[in-house]
Amino acid sequence: MEQSADINRLPDEVIVRILQQLPAIEVLNTALVCKRLFYIANSEKFMNKITFTVKCTNEKVDDEYNCDLAYINCIECLKQSSRNFKHIKFCSLSLTMYSDFIQRGWAVFGANIASLQLKECSVNDIDFVKMLSFCPNLTELRLNDTIHYYKSKSNRVYDKQDFEKCLQTLTKLKIFDLSGNRSFGLSDYFFVNVVGKCANLQELNVSGCKILFHTGIIRRFYFNSSDQWSKPTDYAFTYSVLRHFLTNFGANLKRLNFNRTALTNQSLLDLLSISTLTNLTYLSIEQCKNLTVDVVEDGRTLRPEVKINLNHHYFKKELIMSKCTS
Numbered sequence: 001m002e003q004s005a006d007i008n009r010l011p012d013e014v015i016v017r018i019l020q021q022l023p024a025i026e027v028l029n030t031a032l033v034c035k036r037l038f039y040i041a042n043s044e045k046f047m048n049k050i051t052f053t054v055k056c057t058n059e060k061v062d063d064e065y066n067c068d069l070a071y072i073n074c075i076e077c078l079k080q081s082s083r084n085f086k087h088i089k090f091c092s093l094s095l096t097m098y099s100d101f102i103q104r105g106w107a108v109f110g111a112n113i114a115s116l117q118l119k120e121c122s123v124n125d126i127d128f129v130k131m132l133s134f135c136p137n138l139t140e141l142r143l144n145d146t147i148h149y150y151k152s153k154s155n156r157v158y159d160k161q162d163f164e165k166c167l168q169t170l171t172k173l174k175i176f177d178l179s180g181n182r183s184f185g186l187s188d189y190f191f192v193n194v195v196g197k198c199a200n201l202q203e204l205n206v207s208g209c210k211i212l213f214h215t216g217i218i219r220r221f222y223f224n225s226s227d228q229w230s231k232p233t234d235y236a237f238t239y240s241v242l243r244h245f246l247t248n249f250g251a252n253l254k255r256l257n258f259n260r261t262a263l264t265n266q267s268l269l270d271l272l273s274i275s276t277l278t279n280l281t282y283l284s285i286e287q288c289k290n291l292t293v294d295v296v297e298d299g300r301t302l303r304p305e306v307k308i309n310l311n312h313h314y315f316k317k318e319l320i321m322s323k324c325t326s
Contacts, residue, residue: 008036016046028081042083051115052078052085056092067096075105084112092120097127103134110134117142117177125150129158133165142177150190170197179207179257186210188221188232188241196229199249206242207259207284213239213267239267243274250277259286265295272303284309 007015019027019041027050031041040046054074071093078085095118097103113135119142123131128150132138176198178186186209195204212218218240221233229244246253256271263271263285272283283306285291291310300308 012040015040016049019046020050028077028083047083047086050085051087051089051117053089053091054093068093071095072101075102078109079105081109085109086112087115087117088113089117089119090121093122095121095123095127095131097130103130106131106134111136113138115140115142117144118146120145122147126158129166130162132169133162135169136165137172138169139173140175140177141173142175142179143181144177145180145182150194167197170194171199173198173201175203175205176201177203177205178209179205179259180209182208182210186237187234188228188236188238189234191237191241191245192229192232196245196249200252201249202252202279203255203257204253205257206261207257209237209261211239211242211261211263212236213262213264215240243270246271246274247276250274250280252279253277254279255282255284256280257284258288259284261288262290263288264290265292268295268299269302272299272306280306282307282309286311 010018015037019030022030027041031038052074054070056068057070058068071090074090078088097106110131111134114137116135116138123146132141176195178195195201218228218236218238221236221238222228222231222240225240228238228240232241268285268291280303285296286309288310296308296310300306
């Protein structure tokens with residue numbers, strides 16, 4: 001005789017895995033089914049794993065907010081919820097902070113956030129600064145395919161208190177993920193003024209980013225090499241600025257990800273020769289098509305303590321000089 005299915009027969013670990021697959025709003029509804037689900041959905045163990053995800057619905061609210069309905073509903077939900085969601089993810093949204101309603105919401109739940117991801121979102125510099133000012137306990141920030149509008153020519157005036165709180169948040173970051181930013185948003189100016197404030201980073205991910213490694217191209221943006229950090233450009237993200245950060249602020253870095261970038265043989269060896277990267281233990285260079293196998297092996301010899309993660313399928317056995325251009 002077949003036994004009837006009973007969710008109470010499942011161990012807590014299995015239910016946690018099931019709840020992890022549900023949208024956050026469905027988790028809140030599921031928690032109302034019975035006492036056991038309520039307990040699991042509100043447990044610290046589960047809250048540390050679940051990500052509250054908000055996706056664009058293309059439904060706009062009135063002119064007072066002028067943003068996606070999903071964003072407004074998210075703010076209201078997080079504001080009213082008794083749960084302390086630690087991981088928040090926004091997808092394909094235009095994130096604004098000017099409304100008092102939105103700011104009051106962030107003031108309530110922002111302090112709970114440990115991990116924040118903006119994927120394919122757009123946010124201007126003032127809203128970005130204000131958003132981070134509400135997240136004093138943030139340790140992980142992911143900006144993936146995100147338009148930042150964080151430019152030197154914006155002529156915006158930041159609220160002094162917001163700016164100071166934002167800087168305090170940045171200094172506490174342990175993980176900064178910028179992967180996938182190939183066009184808008186990621187520039188030397190953004191990197192210097194945002195990532196450059198993260199003195200305690202342990203992991204930096206620039207996978208898939210459009211980074212300029214060729215010194216000849218970099219010179220198009222800088223007449224003087226000393227200007228690269230003091231007067232960063234809005235129009236490109238260069239290896240020289242990234243290297244300056246690694247040299248001066250990378251002492252705590254343990255993991256670097258350069259997957260799917262135009263990393264060159266010379267840049268790889270230069271990167272591994274930076275003496276201040278004393279804690280570096282992991283470097284990922286998957287699908288970096290400009291690298292050759294022999295130079296990667298030289299890099300391993302240079303820094304044997306660093307685990308270099310790669311995919312040989314994408315590497316050249318040798319550099320074909322006839323295909324090089326000046």
